[in-house]
Amino acid sequence: MTRKVAVIAAGQTPYGTLGKSIKSLFVEAFDDLITSADKELDIQLIQEAYIGNLGVGGAQLGNPAALLVEQCGMPDIPARRVENACASSGYAFRDAYRAIKNGADLVLAGGVEVMNDLVSSHQRYWLGVSGDTEWERLAGATFAGIYALMARRHMHEYGTPREALAACAVKNHKNAVHNPYAQFRKEITMDRVLSAPEVAPPLGLFDCCPTSDGASAVLLASEEFAKKYSEQPVWVLGSGASSDFLAIHDRDSITSLTATKKAVRSALEEANLEISNIDFAEVHDCFTIAELLALEDLGFFEKGKASEAILEGETQLDGSIPINPSGGLKAKGHPLGATGTGQIVEIWKQLRGSAGKRQVTDATTALAHNVGGSGATCAVHIFRRDD
Numbered sequence: 001m002t003r004k005v006a007v008i009a010a011g012q013t014p015y016g017t018l019g020k021s022i023k024s025l026f027v028e029a030f031d032d033l034i035t036s037a038d039k040e041l042d043i044q045l046i047q048e049a050y051i052g053n054l055g056v057g058g059a060q061l062g063n064p065a066a067l068l069v070e071q072c073g074m075p076d077i078p079a080r081r082v083e084n085a086c087a088s089s090g091y092a093f094r095d096a097y098r099a100i101k102n103g104a105d106l107v108l109a110g111g112v113e114v115m116n117d118l119v120s121s122h123q124r125y126w127l128g129v130s131g132d133t134e135w136e137r138l139a140g141a142t143f144a145g146i147y148a149l150m151a152r153r154h155m156h157e158y159g160t161p162r163e164a165l166a167a168c169a170v171k172n173h174k175n176a177v178h179n180p181y182a183q184f185r186k187e188i189t190m191d192r193v194l195s196a197p198e199v200a201p202p203l204g205l206f207d208c209c210p211t212s213d214g215a216s217a218v219l220l221a222s223e224e225f226a227k228k229y230s231e232q233p234v235w236v237l238g239s240g241a242s243s244d245f246l247a248i249h250d251r252d253s254i255t256s257l258t259a260t261k262k263a264v265r266s267a268l269e270e271a272n273l274e275i276s277n278i279d280f281a282e283v284h285d286c287f288t289i290a291e292l293l294a295l296e297d298l299g300f301f302e303k304g305k306a307s308e309a310i311l312e313g314e315t316q317l318d319g320s321i322p323i324n325p326s327g328g329l330k331a332k333g334h335p336l337g338a339t340g341t342g343q344i345v346e347i348w349k350q351l352r353g354s355a356g357k358r359q360v361t362d363a364t365t366a367l368a369h370n371v372g373g374s375g376a377t378c379a380v381h382i383f384r385r386d387d
Contacts, residue, residue: 005100006226006233007383009037010348012216012341015333016183017116020213022053022060026068026112029215029338037219038231043072046219047104049079050096052089052111053337056126057118068112083337085130086286089216090241090340090370090379096220097239097381105225110217111342113335123211127336130373132247144208144287146248146374148200151289154255155202157304162202164307165288166193169206169330171316172285176327178357183212183333207288212333216342232352237273237365238382240266246376257375260297264369267380275299278382279363280322280350282343284371285330291323294369298380317360325350325358340370340379351385 011032013025020028034041051065060067065079082092089111096109115123128137131146154160170190176182188206196204226233242262248254268275275298283298285291295306300321309315315323326332326346329339347366349355368381 003101004223005097005236006221006223006230007218007236007344007348008221008226008230008233009033009041009219010217010345011036012181012338012345013214014181015212015214015335018213020114022064022112022114022215023067023071025114025213025215026051026110026217027071029110029112029217030072033217033219037229039229041229043074046074046077046106046108048096048099049074049077049108050082050092051079052082052092052340054083054085054088054113054126054130056113056115056336057122059114084377085372086284086334086336086339087370087372087377087379088337088340089342090368090381091377093218093341093344093381094239094241094379097236100220100222105222107220108217109220109341110215111337111340112215113337114213115211115335116213135247135249142200143374144200144203147287147289148203149248150254150293151202154289154292157255158307160292160304160307161311162194163190164292164310165202165207166190167310168285168288168291169193172324172328172330175317175325175358176331179327179332182327182331183210184327184331203287203289209286209329209334212335214333214335214338214342216338216345218341218344218348233386234348234351235384235386236381237384238267238269238271240264240270241379242266244376246373248374255293256303257293257297257371257378259375259378260294260369260371260380263378263380264298267382271382273365273382277365278321278367279365280325280360281367281369282324282326282328282346283369285324285328286334286371288330290371291328295323298367298369317358322360325355325360340368343368343370344381347383351383
């Protein structure tokens with residue numbers, strides 16, 4: 001599979017409590033994608049579509065992909081829903097990437113979720129379906145509780161200070177101030193994070209991502225189509241994915257996600273790069289401990305050393321490895337099915353130099369890291385701008 005693949009257009013909706021259907025949200029993201037293109041696109045040239053969606057609330061559990069491409073004016077193309085919990089559209093992107101590698105020329109990948117039309121008790125139910133039913137959900141475990149166990153164990157094994165988790169939240173909210181699509185565009189202080197109501201100790205209110213409505217979409221193209229329709233294609237250098245045990249008690253460790261380690265190893269190998277070649281990353285920070293784990297599992301920092309780097313500012317926009325310039329799931333928002341390709345929308349803008357006040361200086365190479373549930377699935381993709 002030697003064909004080159006590029007992202008040539010990308011769009012999304014704002015994230016938040018939007019009061020819109022999955023149909024209107026996905027059309028809005030698709031229209032934003034079309035507007036973002038350097039040259040006029042004939043949507044009838046799009047050959048396939050892969051759309052991530054968990055189906056929160058069950059509004060359209062069957063055949064949502066067909067419904068959504070129909071709404072975008074493409075009722076005839078092959079389309080399928082991809083469900084892999086919070087990593088749904090990260091895997092949708094991987095499927096689209098491999099479709100181009102195998103001969104397609106123009107493929108749509110995206111995701112959509114409506115979460116805030118449900119009461120909070122029902123939201124928790126739908127979030128929980130991505131965990132192990134027998135050993136976690138039926139025992140009353142929530143995802144906040146699962147990640148709190150990870151945080152507690154990391155603190156025990158490596159002396160990780162509570163302040164390192166809080167610093168992730170503070171940094172991501174600061175980045176989101178300059179993201180017009182973000183759900184929370186307001187800075188918070190370290191004291192506010194540390195004094196917030198507890199959700200699952202040691203995690204407090206500001207350690208947890210919000211529930212969000214939203215949609216995102218990206219258009220992938222072969223090298224021939226990329227050069228024809230884009231003045232600044234963003235090339236996909238590598239794609240990696242992996243799975244792990246669903247229940248955390250079956251894993252060798254709860255302070256590391258094996259799926260992340262395997263996925264990044266595959267993506268870097270395909271890209272023929274080292275992790276040190278990455279200039280910035282969008283990582284899956286559903287909880288602040290998840291960002292810290294990602295930094296270590298991806299290889300940016302040694303195990304047990306990420307907290308020190310975070311507190312020293314290395315993950316800030318002007319640090320050695322900027323993390324989540326979009327604001328991350330923590331502040332940009334987390335509409336489950338839309339998150340993976342939403343990360344790629346941000347990377348596409350950053351590598352084209354159109355991210356405004358949150359722009360990472362001189363970035364050429366980036367990584368997207370999208371996790372499903374508590375780490376049972378993971379997709380990692382690596383991108384480089386066209387020089």
